[in-house]
Amino acid sequence: MFTKAITRIPARSFANGLTTSKLGNPDYDLMLQQHYKYVEALVNLGLEVTQLEPFNDFPDAHFVEDVAVVTNEIGVITNPGAPERNGEKFFIKAPLSKFRDLEFIESPGTLDGGDVLQIGKHFFIGISERTNEEGANQLASILKKFGYTFTNVKVGPGLHFKSSVNYVGKNSILITDHFFSNPIFDAYNKILVDKDEEYAANSLFINDTILTPKGYPKTKAKLSKLDFPIIELDMSEVQKMDGGLTCLSIRFAG
Numbered sequence: 001m002f003t004k005a006i007t008r009i010p011a012r013s014f015a016n017g018l019t020t021s022k023l024g025n026p027d028y029d030l031m032l033q034q035h036y037k038y039v040e041a042l043v044n045l046g047l048e049v050t051q052l053e054p055f056n057d058f059p060d061a062h063f064v065e066d067v068a069v070v071t072n073e074i075g076v077i078t079n080p081g082a083p084e085r086n087g088e089k090f091f092i093k094a095p096l097s098k099f100r101d102l103e104f105i106e107s108p109g110t111l112d113g114g115d116v117l118q119i120g121k122h123f124f125i126g127i128s129e130r131t132n133e134e135g136a137n138q139l140a141s142i143l144k145k146f147g148y149t150f151t152n153v154k155v156g157p158g159l160h161f162k163s164s165v166n167y168v169g170k171n172s173i174l175i176t177d178h179f180f181s182n183p184i185f186d187a188y189n190k191i192l193v194d195k196d197e198e199y200a201a202n203s204l205f206i207n208d209t210i211l212t213p214k215g216y217p218k219t220k221a222k223l224s225k226l227d228f229p230i231i232e233l234d235m236s237e238v239q240k241m242d243g244g245l246t247c248l249s250i251r252f253a254g
Contacts, residue, residue, distance in 0.1 A: 126161025
């Protein structure tokens with residue numbers, strides 16, 4: 001069960017962040033409202049949330065998951081692969097050190113937390129434009145010290161691995177067509193996300209509840225068969241900046 005989370009309030013400069021989206025200009029006031037509802041959902045699920053202040057110098061910094069990977073034993077400060085975001089890592093050290101001892105991904109390794117999916121004692125680490133094999137292997141070496149196993153997996157479409165694959169409880173994963181036939185996922189019940197709803201693959205399982213983006217009815221219907229409570233959250237402004245539910249927080253047990 002998760003008991004803690006770290007988030008960062010979006011900065012007024014957030015629309016200057018990195019994006020490939022063609023969904024229109026993001027609205028700051030609406031973004032703040034959506035972020036507030038997201039944090040409210042975490043609190044209602046029993047998490048104590050540490051909210052970090054907005055950071056105008058780094059307009060993507062509210063995608064705080066990308067700068068750290070946290071297990072029960074350790075916090076790993078990543079080395080984000082986008083040069084524009086790399087400096088964010090220096091500002092997560094102090095808040096995270098209150099909860100965990102820290103280790104660090106070092107250059108030439110790069111790693112984004114959005115490429116790292118933990119399911120039990122196993123980690124899938126996506127090799128993407130933001131995470132290279134050196135960074136993935138450094139993370140794996142740290143994790144092995146605590147009894148974790150890992151699989152590196154090449155990321156195709158989408159910014160991060162968790163844009164396409166996420167755990168949703170009961171040995172089930174939401175998964176896009178690109179990864180569906182990959183045998184490394186055959187141990188799981190695979191819930192295929194329809195092509196026109198692939199954004200909803202980035203859903204978030206927290207304390208026996210599924211957070212999913214609003215506006216994807218086919219995905220919601222499939223998730224409802226798992227018999228978990230479902231919370232739909234409007235992610236329109238987050239989506240315009242290539243973000244999703246998972247990347248807005250760092251979640252861990254206290």
